[in-house]
Amino acid sequence: MINKVTRKTFKIRPSGRSTDFISPSFGYGCLYNCSYCYMKRHQPTGLSVATNTEDILTEINSHAAFAVVDKPNQTHEKYTTYDISCNEDFALHAKHHEWEKIFTFFKDHPDIMGSFATKYVNNKLLSFNPEGKIRIRFSLMPQKMADIHEPNTSKIIDRIKAINDFIEAGYDVHINFSPVIVTDTWIKDYRELFEGVDAIVDRKYKDRVKAEVIFLTHNFKKHIVNLESNPETEVDLWVPNIQESKVSQYGGKNVRYNYKLKREYIKQFVGLHDSVIPWNTIRYIF
Numbered sequence: 012m013i014n015k016v017t018r019k020t021f022k023i024r025p026s027g028r029s030t031d032f033i034s035p036s037f038g039y040g041c042l043y044n045c046s047y048c049y050m051k052r053h054q055p056t057g058l059s060v061a062t063n064t065e066d067i068l069t070e071i072n073s074h075a076a077f078a079v080v081d082k083p084n085q086t087h088e089k090y091t092t093y094d095i096s097c098n099e100d101f102a103l104h105a106k107h108h109e110w111e112k113i114f115t116f117f118k119d120h121p122d123i124m125g126s127f128a129t130k131y132v133n134n135k136l137l138s139f140n141p142e143g144k145i146r147i148r149f150s151l152m153p154q155k156m157a158d159i160h161e162p163n164t165s166k167i168i169d170r171i172k173a174i175n176d177f178i179e180a181g182y183d184v185h186i187n188f189s190p191v192i193v194t195d196t197w198i199k200d201y202r203e204l205f206e207g208v209d210a211i212v213d214r215k216y217k218d219r220v221k222a223e224v225i226f227l228t229h230n231f232k233k234h235i236v237n238l239e240s241n242p243e244t245e246v247d248l249w250v251p252n253i254q255e256s257k258v259s260q261y262g263g264k265n266v267r268y269n270y271k272l273k274r275e276y277i278k279q280f281v282g283l284h285d286s287v288i289p290w291n292t293i294r295y296i297f
């Protein structure tokens with residue numbers, strides 16, 4: 012179900028990892044049903060789409076005029092970056108948005124660029140050339156994990172192939188290895204994933220494609236929902252012997268990998284990653 016709403020608040024928040032800032036949401040919710048998704052805790056069904064796109068763009072423009080960001084930094088060497096899709100999958104929902112107007116705004120602005128992560132290959136976006144001012148971050152995980160935890164999304168091999176297509180079309184493209192879910196076979200599975208990325212991404216584009224890596228954080232409420240509707244997913248997501256409790260900044264009860272174990276997992280991930288795809292610079296990992 013798609014709900015058309017008029018956005019009334021326009022708060023822009025600092026990000027500091029994936030982007031410099033998080034823009035007001037053009038949409039809220041997701042039509043996918045990924046097992047780990049935080050959005051489903053807040054809006055279990057449907058998608059709310061803001062109808063006042065121009066108001067949001069005006070707010071971003073005003074914010075950018077006074078934003079103070081030291082450049083270069085790991086988000087971009089030149090432009091101040093805004094995540095335009097923190098609360099939805101923009102590529103999946105693009106047809107419900109004035110996406111060409113949004114992309115044109117960033118393309119034409121001299122100082123900023125837009126960014127979003129996606130699990131969907133939307134080839135209709137290839138008709139637009141943003142001249143490097145829109146960054147698409149394709150989310151990747153081993154296909155065997157995607158089959159369990161994000162079954163309705165684009166196939167992993169299609170997302171990897173799309174990296175070439177979208178760079179060719181004029182987009183800035185990164186990889187979002189997220190969430191990294193630790194299993195008995197995760198090292199083997201990620202080696203196969205990295206080998207696929209190395210084989211498919213065109214050599215002439217490899218130095219452009221960077222990565223962000225985010226290990227799983229899982230929510231207690233989502234855990235309860237999954238036990239009722241999709242219990243097989245919790246075999247991987249809720250593993251108390253390697254996890255510890257964490258209260259989010261908003262008071263949510265979460266679990267994440269044990270601090271000491273996670274340090275080792277990160278070391279293993281980076282070592283494997285850099286041995287197979289050393290050209291894919293990791294911007295940050297946590």
